Amino acid sequence: MNFEQFGLDPRILAGVRAAGYTTPTPIQEQAVPVVLDERDVLGLAQTGTGKTAAFALPILNRLAKGPLRRVRALVVAPTRELAEQIHQSFVSLGSRTPARSMTIYGGVSKGPQLAGLRRGTEIVVACPGRLLDHIQEGAIDLTQVEVLVLDEADRMFDMGFLPDIRRILKHLPAKRQNLFFSATMPKEIRVLADEILVDPATVQVGVIAPAETVAHALYPVPDGLKTKLLLAMLEQTPTGRVLVFTRTKHRARNLAENLQKQVYRAAALQGNMTQNRRQEAIDGFRSGKYDILVATDIMARGIDVAEISHVINYDVPDTVDAYTHRIGRTGRATRTGEAFTFAAHTDESMIRDIEKVLGAPIERRRLTGFDYGTYTPERQAPQPQHRSPARAPSRSSATPPTPSARARQAQPASAARGFGGSPASRRSPPGRIS
Numbered sequence: 532m533n534f535e536q537f538g539l540d541p542r543i544l545a546g547v548r549a550a551g552y553t554t555p556t557p558i559q560e561q562a563v564p565v566v567l568d569e570r571d572v573l574g575l576a577q578t579g580t581g582k583t584a585a586f587a588l589p590i591l592n593r594l595a596k597g598p599l600r601r602v603r604a605l606v607v608a609p610t611r612e613l614a615e616q617i618h619q620s621f622v623s624l625g626s627r628t629p630a631r632s633m634t635i636y637g638g639v640s641k642g643p644q645l646a647g648l649r650r651g652t653e654i655v656v657a658c659p660g661r662l663l664d665h666i667q668e669g670a671i672d673l674t675q676v677e678v679l680v681l682d683e684a685d686r687m688f689d690m691g692f693l694p695d696i697r698r699i700l701k702h703l704p705a706k707r708q709n710l711f712f713s714a715t716m717p718k719e720i721r722v723l724a725d726e727i728l729v730d731p732a733t734v735q736v737g738v739i740a741p742a743e744t745v746a747h748a749l750y751p752v753p754d755g756l757k758t759k760l761l762l763a764m765l766e767q768t769p770t771g772r773v774l775v776f777t778r779t780k781h782r783a784r785n786l787a788e789n790l791q792k793q794v795y796r797a798a799a800l801q802g803n804m805t806q807n808r809r810q811e812a813i814d815g816f817r818s819g820k821y822d823i824l825v826a827t828d829i830m831a832r833g834i835d836v837a838e839i840s841h842v843i844n845y846d847v848p849d850t851v852d853a854y855t856h857r858i859g860r861t862g863r864a865t866r867t868g869e870a871f872t873f874a875a876h877t878d879e880s881m882i883r884d885i886e887k888v889l890g891a892p893i894e895r896r897r898l899t900g901f902d903y904g905t906y907t908p909e910r911q912a913p914q915p916q917h918r919s920p921a922r923a924p925s926r927s928s929a930t931p932p933t934p935s936a937r938a939r940q941a942q943p944a945s946a947a948r949g950f951g952g953s954p955a956s957r958r959s960p961p962g963r964i965s
């Protein structure tokens with residue numbers, strides 16, 4: 532399948548080529564034709580599958596004709612980072628069309644948003660709170676909206692946005708196309724989808740399991756040794772861009788500071804930072820100014836950095852879903868990546884839940900040469916019960932280090948070896964096609 536087969540406007544195809552996309556991803560193959568047919572869609576897919584272009588391309592196609600400078604497409608997203616990322620996709624894919632896109636979110640001044648609305652725009656990508664402010668102040672007219680996209684609906688529910696969403700819906704025309712995307716379908720989201728969607732086509736790309744282009748490994752370690760282990764790992768492992776997740780904002784800030792002290796080019800991305808500082812961290816990570824970004828779950832939503840070689844879970848996430856989202860940051864599109872999880876003894880039950888969803892045990896490893904002191908990871912973490920008979924190639928070779936990987940020169944890379952972990956246990960789980 533290629534993009535030409537969708538029958539998109541040539542100006543949009545030019546945007547697709549400029550973005551470097553050659554083959555549609557599975558979600559694009561499924562969703563683009565139905566969205567072009569102006570049907571409602573329930574999309575069960577998460578970030579990393581190419582879902583943004585799956586709705587952006589047919590929306591741009593629709594907007595390439597018809598009246599200009601009125602809001603005809605509204606995308607609602609849970610975080611500013613995701614809103615920015617979606618907006619950038621519209622800008623890049625639609626660069627040769629007359630359609631304009633703008634973002635609306637809180638934490639920044641309203642002035643430029645008001646000016647943008649006054650100038651006129653066809654696409655608004657918004658977070659719920661600030662959008663409601665503009666609605667209540669009469670600054671935005673949503674009566675001409677033809678397409679509504681709710682992106683990451685499950686995350687909007689987690690963040691308490693459902694009442695805001697329902698308020699926003701009251702300001703939209705009843706006759707419109709609705710595109711509803713969610714990685715998971717908790718009951719509340721199912722109810723909302725039923726309220727909004729009319730005879731939807733369901734498109735689905737393996738919902739739960741992370742990308743099969745990602746290799747997973749677990750490093751049993753007590754909490755007090757995590758920073759040392761991370762530093763030792765960064766020394767030993769050839770890495771490109773590394774995204775590290777911590778449980779709290781404090782831990783993100785402290786860890787980033789620790790890494791900076793060790794002369795790593797690291798930045799934090801956490802909720803106590805101003806919007807400008809957050810954007811600087813994301814832009815710096817994307818441009819290569821920072822090799823390591825230390826983030827909390829909510830802040831990392833919507834980070835669209837294509838070449839993340841490693842996701843390191845410094846702290847085990849609270850939910851299996853969060854694990855999937857974190858891991859979705861690497862191995863994106865057709866790239867490969869590695870996901871390392873530091874697990875303390877107390878994390879065992881969450882690890883078991885994650886393994887259930889992956890459909891395979893995660894390989895336990897210990898870092899060669901690292902001083903674990905009195906801690907014996909072998910005893911804390913039993914070896915996997917089940918091994919794949921297939922010998923998967925090592926993924927490390929697929930993610931070569933970039934010269935900028937570390938400000939400090941790493942020692943020669945020696946593969947971290949699992950205790951008893953033959954390469955056979957390094958297999959990707961079945962699941963989502965990325």
Ligand code: AMP
Pocket residue numbers: 551552553554555556559577578579580581582583584835836837863864
């Ligand atoms: P998304 O799931 O929309 O966040 O997209 C994940 C990543 O895949 C983004 O970096 C997109 O730019 C990229 N992407 C989307 N569609 C394609 C495609 N057809 N070919 C290659 N990369 C793509």
